[in-house]
Amino acid sequence: MPNPNQCSLGEVMIYQIARTLEDGILAFHGFGSPLVQIALHLAKHTHAPRLVLVAGATYGVNPGPPFLTPTSNDWVMDRGAECHLDIGELFDLAASGRMGRMFLSGLQIDRFGNLNVTRLGRERLQIKLPGGGGGCNLSCDVAHVTIWIAAHRASPDAKGRRRFRLVADCDFITSVGHRTAEGKSRSEMGYRGQGPDGIVTELGVFDFDESGHARLAALYPDVEVETVRENTGFGFPVRKDLSTIPLPTREMVEFIRALDPLKIHERELKPEERARSFPLA
Amino acid sequence: MNPAIYTQTDKCCGLTSLIAHVRPGDCVVIGGGLSSREPMAALRELVRQAIGNLKLAGSAHGIDVDLLCGAGLVAESAESYVGFEQDFGMAPNYRRACEAGTVAVRDSCCYTLVQQLRAAIAGLPFMPMRSVRGTGFMAMHPEYKTMICPYTGEELLLVPALKPDVAIIHAQYGDAHGNLHIEGPPVADILFAKASKKVIATVEQILPTGQLAEKGVTIPYFYIAALSEVPYGAHPTACYPFYAYDRRHTAEYYRLASESAEAFNGYLQTYVCGCESQTGYLEAIGGVKTLGRLASWRQGVEAWQALYA
Numbered sequence: 001m002p003n004p005n006q007c008s009l010g011e012v013m014i015y016q017i018a019r020t021l022e023d024g025i026l027a028f029h030g031f032g033s034p035l036v037q038i039a040l041h042l043a044k045h046t047h048a049p050r051l052v053l054v055a056g057a058t059y060g061v062n063p064g065p066p067f068l069t070p071t072s073n074d075w076v077m078d079r080g081a082e083c084h085l086d087i088g089e090l091f092d093l094a095a096s097g098r099m100g101r102m103f104l105s106g107l108q109i110d111r112f113g114n115l116n117v118t119r120l121g122r123e124r125l126q127i128k129l130p131g132g133g134g135g136c137n138l139s140c141d142v143a144h145v146t147i148w149i150a151a152h153r154a155s156p157d158a159k160g161r162r163r164f165r166l167v168a169d170c171d172f173i174t175s176v177g178h179r180t181a182e183g184k185s186r187s188e189m190g191y192r193g194q195g196p197d198g199i200v201t202e203l204g205v206f207d208f209d210e211s212g213h214a215r216l217a218a219l220y221p222d223v224e225v226e227t228v229r230e231n232t233g234f235g236f237p238v239r240k241d242l243s244t245i246p247l248p249t250r251e252m253v254e255f256i257r258a259l260d261p262l263k264i265h266e267r268e269l270k271p272e273e274r275a276r277s278f279p280l281a
Numbered sequence: 282m283n284p285a286i287y288t289q290t291d292k293c294c295g296l297t298s299l300i301a302h303v304r305p306g307d308c309v310v311i312g313g314g315l316s317s318r319e320p321m322a323a324l325r326e327l328v329r330q331a332i333g334n335l336k337l338a339g340s341a342h343g344i345d346v347d348l349l350c351g352a353g354l355v356a357e358s359a360e361s362y363v364g365f366e367q368d369f370g371m372a373p374n375y376r377r378a379c380e381a382g383t384v385a386v387r388d389s390c391c392y393t394l395v396q397q398l399r400a401a402i403a404g405l406p407f408m409p410m411r412s413v414r415g416t417g418f419m420a421m422h423p424e425y426k427t428m429i430c431p432y433t434g435e436e437l438l439l440v441p442a443l444k445p446d447v448a449i450i451h452a453q454y455g456d457a458h459g460n461l462h463i464e465g466p467p468v469a470d471i472l473f474a475k476a477s478k479k480v481i482a483t484v485e486q487i488l489p490t491g492q493l494a495e496k497g498v499t500i501p502y503f504y505i506a507a508l509s510e511v512p513y514g515a516h517p518t519a520c521y522p523f524y525a526y527d528r529r530h531t532a533e534y535y536r537l538a539s540e541s542a543e544a545f546n547g548y549l550q551t552y553v554c555g556c557e558s559q560t561g562y563l564e565a566i567g568g569v570k571t572l573g574r575l576a577s578w579r580q581g582v583e584a585w586q587a588l589y590a
Contacts, residue, residue, distance in 0.1 A: 031315060031341055031362075032362075032364065034367055057314060057317075057466070058465075060466075067586050070368035070528070071315055071316035071317075071365075071367075071368050071526060072366060073316060073317040073466065073468070074519060075519070075521045075525075076585060078465075086467060086471070087340065087391065087468060088399070088472065091391060091392035091395055094392075095392065095411065095412070116417075118388055118417060125379065125380055125382075125386065126380070127376070128375070128379035128386060130362050130364030130372065131360060131362040131363060131364075131388045132362065133362040133390070134340075134361065134390055134391030134392055136418060137390045138392075138412075139412070139416075140412035141392075172417040173415070173416045174416065174417065176416055180416075182415075189414060189415045189436075190436055191411065191415075192411060261586065262590065264367060267368075268367065
């Protein structure tokens with residue numbers, strides 16, 4: 001970090017994700033999600049000390065990893081854990097209503113917060129995506145979901161076409177948001193959880209309006225509403241009290257850097273986004 | 282038919298005989314998860330014996346499933362995730378095989394899998410759950426049914442029992458009788474062992490039964506049909522405390538797999554078909570020098586961190 005009074009986009013995103021965590025709940029981060037892994041540790045270190053932090057892949061509870069690894073199911077990641085859950089117990093916690101928050105992403109995110117990590121191509125399979133792990137189950141069961149994506153910006157290709165990551169409709173629904181493909185609401189489906197209440201991207205933060213549609217709620221200081229519109233595959237309402245996202249403090253940023261000396265979280269960011277920097281709070 | 286129990290006193294055998302328990306067309310579940318404790322030596326032997334047309338099911342996997350896809354042994358995948366996370370990204374052989382249509386895509390989700398295994402473990406035809414309804418998985422899995430709960434009146438999803446033909450597991454320790462001790466996260470291995478018709482296992486070390494009992498039995502012997510002592514049997518995935526994940530080797534695997542199917546055949550030739558035994562494989566990956574590097578995580582945080590740089 002060249003300027004000691006600045007922080008990076010990744011650090012700012014981690015802080016936005018951390019802010020969605022309530023104190024005193026049980027929350028789980030999946031695998032392959034370093035921004036979220038760090039955000040949970042940051043939240044527990046700052047405003048949510050009573051957080052029950054369950055680590056993805058190892059199912060260690062309240063671990064203190066010495067550093068972040070590029071793979072989640074590594075003994076590094078559950079060092080210092082108070083105890084461990086097994087795969088059945090972890091998902092039972094969600095199904096029975098004990099899990100307060102989960103974090104999900106997708107190669108496609110639609111206007112109702114449905115996610116696709118299974119396949120691109122509706123009729124014919126064009127690209128096989130890795131799959132959603134337990135995201136499908138958790139999107140139905142967990143009390144609240146934070147959606148995040150570090151690749152919202154869909155820059156035009158040589159022919160001027162944009163391949164949106166935030167799309168009107170997903171090619172395949174891996175995880176459910178507020179409306180199924182048939183247009184049914186969560187309460188009609190009888191899901192236990194309330195669904196996603198935010199989408200944190202590298203351009204802004206959305207919440208969801210009463211109809212369950214994504215609504216722009218906050219912007220990064222270097223982003224305009226128009227930029228978000230250009231890079232989003234659907235029209236969206238904007239909150240009347242649209243705000244600028246808060247920036248992390250020096251202490252928070254130092255905590256992040258100490259936890260992730262290998263800068264694993266930057267692998268979620270496109271190279272051109274890594275150059276963005278912001279003043280510390 | 283009731284599931285079998287296995288009572289032989291000595292189940293130790295070599296890798297060749299161990300893998301002969303797998304039949305073409307079997308439904309196979311693979312223990313471990315992501316970059317940890319995958320039964321890679323057993324899978325390499327599966328490739329050498331070319332036992333194909335396999336139907337895979339599982340939770341979060343990576344190089345294990347990708348290797349079998351790259352060797353053309355997989356007919357169907359009901360995994361919930363196959364990839365290399367933030368480390369390298371999407372699984373190249375798995376993608377190619379799915380996109381070419383040689384692997385039928387039957388993706389599952391972790392809890393769906395858990396419930397299906399639990400049904401098999403309890404000898405029930407199905408288990409109910411709330412989730413999955415309303416997602417794309419309903420059309421992908423016509424065998425999923427819904428019912429109205431006779432107690433609450435709510436709609437529930439029913440998922441059928443999953444009884445894999447074979448579970449292939451790598452554990453740190455076992456005894457000749459077949460008892461297994463797993464250190465660290467068991468992932469879905471215990472569920473796999475109990476739900477499957479048979480378990481075949483590789484272990485880092487075979488211990489006398491008394492010593493194994495002191496460590497604790499994670500999976501009791503009567504689920505296990507056969508086992509082999511195969512040191513470094515999870516390489517290039519981790520099997521702590523013996524060795525960490527070999528990121529350097531995985532990078533080479535990924536580079537060749539990403540390049541093309543032909544380039545990946547070169548990998549198979551060098552590290553799988555060209556190595557008749559695990560001893561040959563360990564030489565091919567760099568011998569004692571590599572093994573020493575992977576054991577260096579014990580020397581402290583700095584050494585551990587260097588393995589990922």
